[in-house]
Amino acid sequence: MADLRSDTVTRPTAGMRAAMAAAEVGDDVYAEDPTVNALEAEVAALFGHEAALFAPTGTMANQIALQLVVPPGDELLCDADAHVVTYEVGAAAAYGAISTRTWPALGAGLDPGVVEAMIRPDGYFAVPTRAIAVEQTHNRGGGGVIPLATLRELRRVADTAGLALHCDGARIWHAHVADGVPLHEYGALFDTLSVCLSKGLGAPVGSLVVGSAEQITRARFLRKRMGGGMRQVGVLAAAGRYALAHHLDRLADDHARAARLAEALAPCGVLAGPVRTNIVPLDLTGHRLDARALATAARAEGVLLSVLGPRTARLVTHLDVDDAAIDHAAKILPDLLTP
Numbered sequence: 275m276a277d278l279r280s281d282t283v284t285r286p287t288a289g290m291r292a293a294m295a296a297a298e299v300g301d302d303v304y305a306e307d308p309t310v311n312a313l314e315a316e317v318a319a320l321f322g323h324e325a326a327l328f329a330p331t332g333t334m335a336n337q338i339a340l341q342l343v344v345p346p347g348d349e350l351l352c353d354a355d356a357h358v359v360t361y362e363v364g365a366a367a368a369y370g371a372i373s374t375r376t377w378p379a380l381g382a383g384l385d386p387g388v389v390e391a392m393i394r395p396d397g398y399f400a401v402p403t404r405a406i407a408v409e410q411t412h413n414r415g416g417g418g419v420i421p422l423a424t425l426r427e428l429r430r431v432a433d434t435a436g437l438a439l440h441c442d443g444a445r446i447w448h449a450h451v452a453d454g455v456p457l458h459e460y461g462a463l464f465d466t467l468s469v470c471l472s473k474g475l476g477a478p479v480g481s482l483v484v485g486s487a488e489q490i491t492r493a494r495f496l497r498k499r500m501g502g503g504m505r506q507v508g509v510l511a512a513a514g515r516y517a518l519a520h521h522l523d524r525l526a527d528d529h530a531r532a533a534r535l536a537e538a539l540a541p542c543g544v545l546a547g548p549v550r551t552n553i554v555p556l557d558l559t560g561h562r563l564d565a566r567a568l569a570t571a572a573r574a575e576g577v578l579l580s581v582l583g584p585r586t587a588r589l590v591t592h593l594d595v596d597d598a599a600i601d602h603a604a605k606i607l608p609d610l611l612t613p
């Protein structure tokens with residue numbers, strides 16, 4: 275099977291497993307796990323921030339960060355398709371009592387002027403806006419990369435209004451590889467980031483919240499409250515350290531394979547947009563196959579893809595799909611998708 279559903283389906287490599295087996299560990303709730311401490315210091319330094327905190331999932335890392343920057347009852351602005359309001363099961367409301375307001379889904383093509391116009395100032399019982407969240411790369415936005423110039427303009431908007439800027443950077447590694455923007459340059463633009471080790475980087479578990487030392491002290495408290503205080507998790511942090519050392523630069527291979535898939539599919543007229551990173555978004559509007567029918571037919575031919583909506587689907591490249599799998603998908607999918 276060529277499993278192109280998600281970059282979360284990867285399994286740890288032999289080298290990663292060896293690193294996990296050899297990891298020095300301690301009780302991380304006491305902040306005594308040397309491998310976790312090393313990972314946190316390494317990731318904070320990569321983004322030029324003071325500190326970072328290891329969390330079990332991207333969802334928890336995002337939600338801890340949102341609680342750091344938006345007090346209960348106050349408002350977060352984000353894209354209508356943002357992971358934080360689409361796939362995190364209402365956590366911002368349920369755990370943070372955060373009020374969210376969204377701009378129409380524009381993926382990586384967001385317009386800072388639209389965001390600026392949505393900001394509500396304090397006063398007369400309006401819900402005060404406290405933070406803006408963006409997603410780099412944008413998952414439902416087809417792996418699009420928000421340009422650096424847009425992010426700089428958004429930083430200006432946030433500073434003018436006194437707001438915090440959070441980045442859901444589950445796949446910020448892909449943006450870094452695609453656009454060549456140094457990670458510390460992204461880091462400098464955000465008050466908080468969440469970054470994920472278990473997507474393209476191929477670790478089995480783990481995300482980090484990145485921010486100031488003061489924020490991360492508070493984040494440690496919030497993580498425990500949410501049930502995310504873990505003990506001898508150096509074995510997992512070791513997988514993350516291994517992934518950063520060995521799997522970051524190779525994301526360019528995933529991007530090239532996604533581009534090859536896009537090239538094969540272009541004549542079928544089903545690409546939802548340009549392919550910038552490891553996600554190939556499909557729009558089957560008007561096609562004789564809907565997303566579910568395509569997924570069923572592709573599965574029968576040994577290719578798995580994700581259904582996102584009745585007429586939307588995606589293919590994602592990752593560590594566990596090689597050139598042979600892409601060749602196969604690039605052959606059978608255009609056959610299935612002939613009008």
Ligand SMILES: Cc1ncc(COP(=O)(O)O)c(C=O)c1O
Binds near residue numbers: 332336357358444470
């Ligand atoms: C953009 C984005 N943010 C956050 C997450 C959440 O990660 P997790 O599944 O580890 O909670 C995902 C998961 O796919 C994601 O795509």
